[in-house]
Amino acid sequence: MNRKRVALIAHDHKKKELIDWVETNKEKMQKFELYATGTTGKMIEEKLNQKVIRLLSGPIGGDQQIGALIADGKIDILIFFWDPLHPLSHDPDIKALLRIAVVWNIPMACNHATADYILNSSLLFDNYERVKPDFSEHNDRKL
Numbered sequence: 001m002n003r004k005r006v007a008l009i010a011h012d013h014k015k016k017e018l019i020d021w022v023e024t025n026k027e028k029m030q031k032f033e034l035y036a037t038g039t040t041g042k043m044i045e046e047k048l049n050q051k052v053i054r055l056l057s058g059p060i061g062g063d064q065q066i067g068a069l070i071a072d073g074k075i076d077i078l079i080f081f082w083d084p085l086h087p088l089s090h091d092p093d094i095k096a097l098l099r100i101a102v103v104w105n106i107p108m109a110c111n112h113a114t115a116d117y118i119l120n121s122s123l124l125f126d127n128y129e130r131v132k133p134d135f136s137e138h139n140d141r142k143l
């Protein structure tokens with residue numbers, strides 16, 4: 001079975017929480033191929049001593065790069081500890097990423113509790129295949 005590709009992202013006020021979470025779940029993390037935005041990825045790599053495929057930092061396009069990977073079917077799970085209490089310059093990108101994860105029906109955790117649920121789901125290491133959305137109507141759309 002291929003390793004699940006997990007994207008990990010945290011905003012600055014949430015980074016400690018995410019780093020603590022990955023450290024607590026270090027053994028499980030090793031079973032995944034990890035992707036992350038720039039700064040988050042650097043911190044995870046240092047903490048876990050595990051390779052992380054790092055994209056750009058969020059404010060300069062990292063969220064969009066993760067979104068593009070999701071649309072290409074290259075990310076299986078998104079763990080995104082976004083910050084609901086501080087306004088961010090790249091809010092449109094954040095919103096777009098949350099949207100595209102829903103569009104493509106990938107499991108997405110936006111907080112610690114949901115991340116725990118996903119990580120402890122029996123579906124995670126089964127041959128579970130998520131339902132792939134049917135976009136035929138959209139692709140055939142006549143403008």
Ligand SMILES: O=C(CO)COP(=O)(O)O
Pocket residue numbers: 009010011012036037038039040041056057058059062063090094
């Ligand atoms: O801003 C981010 C996501 O919106 C995260 O970017 P960094 O991981 O580079 O801090």
